[in-house]
Amino acid sequence: xxxxxxxxxxxxxxxxxxxxxxxxxxxxxxxxxxxxxxxxxxxxxxxxxxxxxxxxxxxxxxxxxxxxxxxxxxxxxxxxxxxxxxxxxxxxxxxxxxxxxxxxxxxxxxxxxxxxxxxxxxxxxxxxxxxxxxxxxxxxxxxxxxxxxxxxxxxxxxxxxxxxxxxxxxxxxxxxxxxxxxxxxxxxxxxxxxxxxxxxxxxxxxxxxxxxxxxxxxxxxxxxxxxxxxxxxxxxxxxxxxxxxxxxxxxxxxxxxxxxxxxxxxxxxxxxxxxxxxxxxxxxxxxxxxxxxxxxxxxxxxxxxxxxxxxxxxxxxxxxxxxxxxx
Ligand SMILES: NC(=O)c1ccc[n+]([C@@H]2O[C@H](COP(=O)([O-])OP(=O)(O)OC[C@H]3O[C@@H](n4cnc5c(N)ncnc54)[C@H](OP(=O)(O)O)[C@@H]3O)[C@@H](O)[C@H]2O)c1
Numbered sequence: 001x002x003x004x005x006x007x008x009x010x011x012x013x014x015x016x017x018x019x020x021x022x023x024x025x026x027x028x029x030x031x032x033x034x035x036x037x038x039x040x041x042x043x044x045x046x047x048x049x050x051x052x053x054x055x056x057x058x059x060x061x062x063x064x065x066x067x068x069x070x071x072x073x074x075x076x077x078x079x080x081x082x083x084x085x086x087x088x089x090x091x092x093x094x095x096x097x098x099x100x101x102x103x104x105x106x107x108x109x110x111x112x113x114x115x116x117x118x119x120x121x122x123x124x125x126x127x128x129x130x131x132x133x134x135x136x137x138x139x140x141x142x143x144x145x146x147x148x149x150x151x152x153x154x155x156x157x158x159x160x161x162x163x164x165x166x167x168x169x170x171x172x173x174x175x176x177x178x179x180x181x182x183x184x185x186x187x188x189x190x191x192x193x194x195x196x197x198x199x200x201x202x203x204x205x206x207x208x209x210x211x212x213x214x215x216x217x218x219x220x221x222x223x224x225x226x227x228x229x230x231x232x233x234x235x236x237x238x239x240x241x242x243x244x245x246x247x248x249x250x251x252x253x254x255x256x257x258x259x260x261x262x263x264x265x266x267x268x269x270x271x272x273x274x275x276x277x278x279x280x281x282x283x284x285x286x287x288x289x290x291x292x293x294x295x296x297x298x299x300x301x302x303x304x305x306x307x308x309x310x311x312x313x314x315x316x317x318x319x320x321x322x323x324x325x326x327x
Contacts, residue, residue, distance in 0.1 A: 003098030004307055005059040009050035012311035016048065016097075018304070019059075024100045026074030030091060031103045033068035037121035038096030039298075039322045040307075041065060041154060042218075042243055045315035047092070053266075056093045062311075063096030063325070065089055067111050067121040068103070077105045087111040087120045089271065096121075097307045097325060107271050109282050114290045118324040122296035123285055126158040126322070129240065129267040131281050133216055134162055137263045138236040142167030144213035145232070147203055149223040150243060151188060152179035152320045159216045160186045161294040168214070171206060173199045173223065175317060182320045186297065194223075203230040211235060221246035228254055235260040243317065297321030 005019045026032040044062040046052035070084045080086065086108050094102040111120040134140040146163040150156040151172025163170045164187045172188035174180050175195050183191045190206050192199040203212050211232035217223055221244030227237050228250070239262060250262055270278050288294040299321040302310050310323040 001099040002304065003061045003100075004063075004304075005061055006048050007059040009058075010048065012045060012048045012315065013308045016308040016311070024094055024102055026072050026077075026102060028075040029077060029105050030074040031070050031077060031080060031086070031105060031108055032072040032074075033066070033086065033101050033103055034071050035096050035099060035101055035327045036067045036069060036085070037117040037327065038063040038066040038090075038101075038325045039118070039122040039125070039154070040310050040314050040319075040324070041125055042241065042314060043125075044095075044097075045311050048311065049315075054092065060093030061095040061098050061101070062092065063090055063098065063101065064092065065121060065124040066096035066101060066103075067117045068096070068101060071100070074105075080105065080108065085111045085120075088124055097304070099304075099327060106275050107278075109279075112286045112289055115296070118298045118301050118322075118326060119296045121324055122154070122298060122322040123289060125267070126155045127162065127285050127294065127296070128278065128281055129155050129265070130158040130162045130216070131285065132267050132270060132277075133238045133240055133265045134159060134166065134214065136277070137265050138214045138216075138238050140166050140168055140214050143169070145169045145171065145203075145207050145210075147171045147173065147199075147212035147215045147227065147230070148188070149173045149215070149217045149219040149227075150175075151186070151191070152182040153218065153243075154322045155218050155240060156216070157182070157186050157297045157321050158294070160188050163216075165288055165293045171199075171203055171212065179320055182297070200226045200230045207232070214238065216240060219244045220248050224248040224250070228258070228260070231258065231260045233259050236263050237261070238263050238265050240265050298324050300324070301326045
């Protein structure tokens with residue numbers, strides 16, 4: 001079968017090689033699957049660069065979330081059958097940018113009929129991250145103001161939809177006019193183009209000076225710094241990622257004086273330490289998807305040959321929603 005492999009670290013278009021490799025055999029607790037669709041995530045770019053928290057041995061195949069058909073079950077796997085259409089996380093080094101992948105039974109779920117393959121592939125990482133960030137970590141309440149950075153991105157678009165579903169007033173910050181249109185289409189109540197507007201002033205004006213109750217920040221750098229200037233009394237800043245390339249060094253005295261919380265989120269840890277929570281979140285996400293309340297934003301469907309280019313554009317901040325490889 002064909003698989004994109006990273007044999008040396010660097011930018012995706014420089015280091016990905018399409019290889020012919022043996023069919024996959026599932027280990028205990030794993031499923032071997034035939035890929036239907038794999039969503040490109042920023043962590044795939046970080047994996048290629050060697051900048052992710054996990055550093056798999058070379059060579060590896062990226063592609064951390066997918067929708068697929070089960071072709072073989074490893075020892076001890078229950079609740080799935082060959083032929084099931086599933087979604088969930090791939091077991092790297094055998095990721096989803098290939099014709100086959102491996103999945104862990106604990107991180108695999110039946111794909112809902114209400115979503116097509118590309119949408120189902122996009123329901124896992126971003127929506128689970130959004131849900132855990134907003135509800136589990138920040139305890140977002142109805143009527144609160146939620147500020148979402150990179151609101152037209154994969155994780156950000158999910159956070160906007162989940163914020164609206166929770167009854168929050170959502171402010172989205174995006175980079176550029178095209179992305180602003182996307183964020184408006186997702187239902188954001190206020191959209192701020194960071195390339196031409198000051199989001200700190202915009203949030204203060206929108207909230208009558210009070211500030212945002214919850215900030216969802218996948219960007220870091222200036223996004224984090226500005227957020228501390230427009231966070232409300234008892235606000236919560238959820239640290240989701242650092243796409244800007246700058247990891248902030250927060251001034252804890254500022255958090256004390258302004259009475260806000262800086263909340264870390266590493267959703268991947270729940271996959272081993274909170275499997276019941278992840279399953280409950282999946283049930284809630286399927287309920288919302290079936291009801292049409294959330295709908296993964298798939299902006300492009302690309303073939304296997306186009307995967308490196310798609311990952312490079314994602315890494316450069318030139319995509320919206322999810323770009324998905326369709327097998
Ligand atoms: N904490 C967790 O558990 C968890 C789980 C999953 C993902 N994440 C993180 O969430 C973040 C977003 O992932 P994603 O896949 O949804 O990506 P994405 O948001 O679709 O793409 C990244 C976005 O970041 C913004 N950005 C700002 N400065 C940038 C720069 N210098 N280079 C590239 N992009 C820049 C861009 O949006 P604008 O131009 O609109 O600002 C860009 O579109 C990543 O940091 C990822 O690692 C965290």
